[in-house]
Amino acid sequence: MQERYEIRLAGEGGQGLILAGLILAEAAAIYDGKNAAQTQSYGPEARGGASKSEVIISEGEIDYPKVIKADVLLTLGQEACDKYFHELKKDGILIVDSVNVERVPTTRAYKVPITKLAEEATGRRITANIVGLGLLVGLTGVVSRKAVEAAVKARAPKGTEELNLKALAAGFEKAEELKKEG
Amino acid sequence: MQERYEIRLAGEGGQGLILAGLILAEAAAIYDGKNAAQTQSYGPEARGGASKSEVIISEGEIDYPKVIKADVLLTLGQEACDKYFHELKKDGILIVDSVNVERVPTTRAYKVPITKLAEEATGRRITANIVGLGLLVGLTGVVSRKAVEAAVKARAPKGTEELNLKALAAGFEKAEELKKEG
Amino acid sequence: MAVKLMQGNEACAEGAIAAGCRFFAGYPITPATGIAEALARRLPQVGGKFIQMEDEIASIAAVIGASVGGAKAMTATSGPGFSLMQENIGYAAMAEIPCVIVDVQRGGPSTGLPTAPSQGDVMQSRWGTHGDHPIIVLSPSSVAETFHLTVQAFNFSEKYRTPVILLMDEVIAHMREKVELPSAEMIEVTERISTDVPAEWYFPYDEAASDVPPMVSFGEGYRYHITGLMHDRAGFPTLRLDEINPWLTRVFRKIERGLGEIIMVEEEWTKGARTVVVAYGCTVRSARHAVRMAQGKRYKVGLVKLLTLWPFAEEVIEQVARTARRIIVPELNRGQLALEVERVAGRNKVRRVNRADGEMLTPQQILAAIEEK
Amino acid sequence: MAVKLMQGNEACAEGAIAAGCRFFAGYPITPATGIAEALARRLPQVGGKFIQMEDEIASIAAVIGASVGGAKAMTATSGPGFSLMQENIGYAAMAEIPCVIVDVQRGGPSTGLPTAPSQGDVMQSRWGTHGDHPIIVLSPSSVAETFHLTVQAFNFSEKYRTPVILLMDEVIAHMREKVELPSAEMIEVTERISTDVPAEWYFPYDEAASDVPPMVSFGEGYRYHITGLMHDRAGFPTLRLDEINPWLTRVFRKIERGLGEIIMVEEEWTKGARTVVVAYGCTVRSARHAVRMAQGKRYKVGLVKLLTLWPFAEEVIEQVARTARRIIVPELNRGQLALEVERVAGRNKVRRVNRADGEMLTPQQILAAIEEK
Amino acid sequence: MAETETKEESTAVEKEAKPKKKLPRGEVHVFDNWCKGCGLCIAFCPQGVLEANGEGHPVVAHPELCTACNWCYIHCPDLAIVVRKLNGAS
Amino acid sequence: MAETETKEESTAVEKEAKPKKKLPRGEVHVFDNWCKGCGLCIAFCPQGVLEANGEGHPVVAHPELCTACNWCYIHCPDLAIVVRKLNGAS
Amino acid sequence: MKREEQKVYDYLRHKKKFPNMWCAGCGIGIVMHAIIRAVDRLGLDKDEVAMISGIGCTGRMPVYVDFNTMHTTHGRALAFATGLKMVRPEMKVIVVMGDGDALAIGGNHFIHAARRNIGLTAIVVNNSVYGMTGGQYSPTTPIGGLTTTAPYGNIEQPFPICDLARAAGAAFVARSTVYHAIELDRLIGQAIEKKGFSVVEAVSYCHTTYGRLNKLGTPVDMMRYLKENSVKVRDPAERRSKEQEGKIVRGVFVDRDIPEYTELYDQVIERAQAA
C-alpha cells in the first residue's frame, strides 16, 4: 500500500456513511496498527447526517486529514457522485450504488446494486453502508478483512453485529466476484 | 484672572457639591462666556453622592479637565480636608466649614461656619453648598456675581430658587466681611 | 445654535436625537445610565420610543429589531453589559443591520471599578464577538465631540449598514462642558439607502449595484429573509462557497472603500515633530496638556488624536512613524491600541504610558515619557 | 496505555476526567456538544457531576461556583456561547477562580456556519471580555494533543488560579484519530495550592507568600469574601490605589513568571529555514503537509506550531524573525494571530494565508505562499 | 376510534361535510418531490385511500374512497398533498 | 394601632412578654458610630423611649419606659442598637 | 381565484426553499401550515405579517413562509420582535420558537414579553428536546426521559409552559398538539387577533432524537400518542380534574383584557408631548 491512501464515502444524510468511515478508520488504526484519520461534513447544525465521510489511511503520520484527491470514492447517491467524481484521482477507484446512481461519469466504475445486495443479505436496506464497506475493502485491500470484521463487531450498534457482519460478507463476496470478472 | 483656574469642592456625599460645581461651571461657561469643565468622583456605582467635584475655568481651551494643583479648595468635611489639602497650590485658597472641620492644616485658611450661616440665612443646613459657593466666588472673583446668580436661578431645583439665592447672598456677604478683615 | 453646559451622556443623547434616532432600548449601568435616562425623557417628546429591557442582550436585540422595522436605533451600556451584547453585535454585522452601540468604559475587568474611568474595552470593541466581522468604533474626547461623533456614528451606521460602536469613557460621560448645539439644518444626517425596485427584484444582500445594498424596512411590501447564518444575496442560508466568499469580501470591502471618511484623525503640531503622542478619548485631554507643557520646554512634540479607533488609522500612523523618532501611546489600560501602533510603526519606536487603576493619566505622566531619553 | 480511535471532543472529555475534572456545566452547541455528551455519561461514573444549564452564561457561572466549592470544573461551547460567556470569564480572571473553558470554533460571525471549521475566535479568546485581564489560551492540532492540552489546561488553571481557554476547532473536535491514552499514573496532574494557616491569617489575595495565593474552598472553615469588584487582599471591595495597583501588577505577573512553561511551541525544521510557517490548531495539519511538500521541492522551510496562543510566544517569533526571511501565517480567519506575528516580527516579513468560508486551508494554498517570491 | 377523532377534527373545518346522507368526494394529489415518505397520511387517512410505494411515499390506491376530509392535507409536514373537493359532492 | 401591630410582632419572638401583669424592663444601647440617624427606632418605639438629637440620632430619653420589646433592635437597618433585658423583669 | 385548498401555497416560498429541511414526519411543518391557515383566515396582508424565530429546527420555519421573516439568535427572538413591534405596532408579529429556544436560553425574554404584555404572538413548538443539536434534554423533557445529555434519565421537572405564561402576565395562553391541527390553527388565529402578548404551545415530537432514544417509534406512533393522550378543556377552571392526569391538556387557559404595551406607549408619547 502506498504511503497515504484517501477514501471518500459520499451520499445522503442517514445512509450511515459516518459509521462506515469510522469502522474503516478503526480497522486501520486499531486492528491493523496503521494511522488513520476520519472526518466528515455535516448538514445544518448537528442534526442531519453527514453528506460525506473521509478516511485517510497511512503507515506514516497523517498531516492534512482530508481528501486531496481520492484514491477511492464510494457513492450511494447521484448528487454525491456528480459532486465528488472530479476529486477522484485519475486512476482512482469509483464504486457506485447502481440502485441510486443512474448516470455514472466514467465507464471504469464498479457499478454494484449495493442497496439491493443489502436487502438480499440482511433484509434491510439500511445495511447498504456496510455492504459498501465490504466491497470497498475487498476491492482495495486497504485494510485486512480481519481488521474490518473486528471493527464492525466493535462498532455496530448492540444487537446488530451479526446482521452487519453478514452485510460485510456480502460486500466481500461481490468484490471477489468483480475482481474475478475484472 | 490667570489662564487656568482650578477649583475643588470636597465633602461627603449628599452635601450637594456636584450641584455647586455645576452651577459654578455654568456661571463661567454660559453666563461669563469663558470655558469650564466640571468633573466629579463617585462612590460605589452611581447611587451615593460624589465625594468631590472639580471645576476648571479658563479663558482658553481646557485640556486636562481635572485639578492638578488646586487654586481653591472648599471643604465641608474633615476627611476631605485632610485628603485634599496637600493638592492645593502653595498660595492657594483654602475655605473650610468650621462647623464640620476641626483640625485645619494651615493658619492661612478661611474658617467659616458655613453650615451655620446656611441655617441662619435659609433655615436649612442643606443650603450650605450654595453658601460655600457664594463665599468662594466672593473671595476669588473667579466668576462674576451676576453670572453665578443667573446660574443658581437656572439650576436650583424648582421652587428653591429664592432660598438658594439667599444662601448665595449670605456667602457673598461673608466674603466681603472677610476681605475687609484680611 | 444653542450654547449649553452638558454632560457627555446628555450630549450623546442629544446627538442621537439630532441624528434621527427614534428608538432606544437599554438596561441601566453606571456610567452609561445617563444616556438612557436622557432618552427616556427626550424620545417620546419627538415621537420616538424608549424601552428598558430585561437585560443587555435583549436591549441590543430590540435595537436590531427596531432597525429592521426602519427606525434609527441605539443602545448604551458599559463593560459588563457590552460583554453581554457581543453575540448580537455579531448578528448585526452579519445581517448588516445599522445600529449604534455606546459603551461607556469603566474600570474592569468584571465589575471592577464601576464609577472610575478606563479605556479597557478598546480591543473588545474590535474583537469582542466570535468570528471575523467588520466594525466601526469612534471615541470622543470632549462633550462637544460626543455630540458630533454620535451623529457621525448614526451616519456611518446607516450609510454602511453596519453596527457602529461609540466608545466613551467615564470622564467624558460625566464631565460637564460647554457645547454649542448646532441647529437641525446644520447637522448633516445620512439616511439609509432604500430602493423602489419591484419587490421581486429586491435582494437585500445583492452586490450588483453597490457594496452596500439598499435596505428596505419590514412592513414596506418587500418580504425578505434575514438571518445570522451565512446567506446568499436573498438572505437565505447558504453553504455554497461561491456565495459565502463574495459576501465575506463585500462586507469588509464596503468599510475599506469608505476608509477615507471613516477614519477621522486630527493631527496637531506633528509636522517636524521628533516625538508624537497618539491618544484618544479622555486621554487626549491629558496628552494635549502634556504636549503643551513639553512645547513650553522646547520639545518638538506633536499629537495625533484618533477619533476613529477601528478601522485603525494605519496610514496616518505609518506616515507619522516615517518622521517621528518616538511615538508615545498613553492609554487607560495595559496597552491595547498600542499593539496596533507597534504593529504599524514598528515596536521599537513605541513607548506606552498606561494606567488601569481608575484614575486618569496625568499630564505629568505623559510629559515624563516625552522627556525620557 | 490504551489505544483508541476517538474524536477530539471525546479526547477532550477524557482529558478532563484524567486531569481531575469533576464538574461540568454547559449548554449544547454544535460542534462542542460532543464534549458535554461524553461528560454527561462519564462524570457520574467517576463520582463527578454534570449539569446542563439554561444557557451559556449560567454554565460558566455554575462552573465558577463549583470551582469555589473545590471542584475542578469546566464548560465547553462554541462561538455564540463563547460570546455569551465573556462577562463571567472576566469574573473568573478578576476573582482568580480556576476553570477551563473550551471553545470549539465554528464559522462566524454570528450563527455563521455552525458545522464548519474556523479559527475566528483567536482574538476574542484574548480580548472578548471588557477590561484588561490575564488569560491563557491553548489550541490543539490533533486528537491526541487535545487530550494532553486539556490536562494541561486544568493544570495551568489550578496552578495559576486563572481561567484557561482551550481553543479547539471543528476539524479537531469531530475528527477521529488514534490516541494513546496514558494510564493515570503517567499523567501529571497539578492540584490547587491550599493552605493550613489559621483561618484568621488567611487572605485569599495576599501577595506576601506568592504571586498565586493559596485558594481554600468554601465550606472548609475559611470564611472569606469573593467579588468581581476590585478588591483588597482579603477579597473586599476597594477603591484605594495602593490596593488596586498591586493587584493589577500581581495578577499579570503571575502569568508572566510562568511564561517559561505556559508558552508551548514546537519548532520543526526551523534551523536555517528561509521561510517559516507559523500555525496552530487544525491549520497545523495543512501547514505541515505543505511544508513537507515544499521540502520535497528543496525549499528551506520550517514550521512553528503554537500550542499556546496566549500569552503570545513573542520570544520564539522574535528568534525566528531574526533568521527567516519570510514568515507565513495561515489561519482560518481574516488574519488574527498574524497581527501579533506582524507586531513582533515586523510587518514586511509576514505573509498571511487566510480563508474564512468554512473549509480548511489546503496544503496547496500554503504551498503556494511558500513558493511565492 | 381513529375515525371518530379524525372526523371530529375534519368536521371542524368542513362544516358542509356534516349532512350524513352523502359523503363528499375528494381527489387527492401528492407532490412527490416534496414528500419525504413519513407515512403519516397513509396511516391516518380515515378512509384508507393511500398506500405506500417502495420508498414509503403514498400512492392513491383507492381514489374512490376519498371524502375530502383534508386530514392528509392538513397534517402533511411537507405540504406535499392537496385535496380537491369534487364538484359532485359539494 | 401602631402599638398593637408592633406588639404582635414582638410577642412573636418574646413569648415571655405575654403575661400582662408586669411589663418587662429593658436597657437600650445605641452604637452611635454605626447609627445613621434614619429615625426608624425613634418613630416606631412603641413606648416612646427614644428621641432624636440634633443629628437625628436617637438618644435614650426615657429609659424607664423601655419594655425590651426589641422592635428597635430588630429593625435598625444599621444594627446599631442592642437591647438588654433587665433581670428584674424576666 | 385559486382554489381554497391550494391557497396555502401563496404563503410559501415554494419556488426555492422546498422540500423543507425537517426530518420526514416532523411536526414542525404541521405547525407552519396551521399558522398559514390562521393568517389566511384572518385575511391578513402578508406584508403586515412578520415571522421571527430563534435558532433550532423550529427556528428554521421563517425560511419557508412568504412574510417578513427573521431568523435571529438562539433564545432572543422575542427581544428582537419587541423592537420591531415597538416601531411597527401595526404589524402582526408572530414569533416561533422551540422549547429550548423559548424556555431554556430564552426563558427570560419569554416571561418579560408576557409581563409587558406586548402584542406579539409566541408560538412554542414543544417537542420536549433540543432537536437541532441532536437530542439533549430541554426544560420540557419529561422526568426519566433519556437524552444524549441525560443518559441515565432526566431528573429535572419540566416547565408547565402555560402556567408560566399566565403567572408572567400574558393576555392569552392556549395549548394544542400537531395532531389537533385544526384546533391549533383556530387557537393561533385567536392568539394573533388578541391584543397583547399571546402564547400558543404547540405540542409536537422529535422522533429523530427523543423518539429514537426512548424507543417511541415512528412519527406515526408519536402522532398516535398525541391523539390518544390529550384531553380538551373548554373551561380553564376545570384544569385539575382526574381525567387529565398525565394527559396533555388542550384548550385556552388565559384570555384576559389588559392594556397592550405599544398602545400604552402611545399614551406616554402623548403625555410627553403635552408637557
Add this chain to the structure above:
Amino acid sequence: MKREEQKVYDYLRHKKKFPNMWCAGCGIGIVMHAIIRAVDRLGLDKDEVAMISGIGCTGRMPVYVDFNTMHTTHGRALAFATGLKMVRPEMKVIVVMGDGDALAIGGNHFIHAARRNIGLTAIVVNNSVYGMTGGQYSPTTPIGGLTTTAPYGNIEQPFPICDLARAAGAAFVARSTVYHAIELDRLIGQAIEKKGFSVVEAVSYCHTTYGRLNKLGTPVDMMRYLKENSVKVRDPAERRSKEQEGKIVRGVFVDRDIPEYTELYDQVIERAQAA
C-alpha cells in the same frame, strides 16, 4: 456566653466593614439581620453557610456577614450558587438578590433554579426599583410609578414574584416585609430548612430613589406604608379575597415536597456506577 441579644454580632464582619454602605433607613439591613437570626435559630455552623449575591444595593450584603460569601455578576447569583451547591450539597446556600438582580437580568436563572428544585434559598429584597444605579424602573415597579427611566410613569405590569416562583416549580414560596421583620426571619428559617428551592420575597423600599421621585417620604413613612398596607394569609387558598386587594399579601404560598436536585443527582451517580 454572649448575651442572647448580642449574638447577631457574631455573624457580622463588624471589625472592618461597618457602618454599612446602605442609605440611612434602607430596609436591606433589616433583611440581613433577619437572615442572621434565622441562621442562628437553626443553629447552623457559619462554615456551612454560604451567602451569594449578584450586583445591586442588596448585592452588597455578603460583604457584611461572616459566612462564605460571594458577590457575583449582575443577575447570575443563582447560577453561581447552583455550581457551588452541586459540589457542596451539604452547605446551606443563601442567595440574596434585588428585584432587578433576581427578576430582570436574572429572571431566567430564577425560574430555572425553581424548575430544577435545587436546594438553594433565594431571598429577593423587593424595593420595586433599581436602587444601586439610581432609581430606574424594575420588573416590580408599580404601574404609574415615576422612575428616572419612566419619567412619564411606568407602563409595565409588575411580576407577581411568588406566583412566578410557584409556576416555575419552587418547593417553598413566601412573602413578608421589612416591617414584619420577625415574621421574615421565621419564613427565612423555614426556607433554609426546606429541601429544595425556596423563595422568600422580602418587601422593602428605596426612599432614596423611588421614594423621593414619587414623594413617598422618609424611611419612616415608607415603613409605615408596609405596616398599614399588608395582610397576612395563613392559607394560600384564600389568596384572592377582597380584603387583600391592593395590599401586600404576606404568608407562605407554596410548601410542597418534591425531590431536591442534588439528591436526585446522587441517584444518577448510583445508576451510572451500577451500569
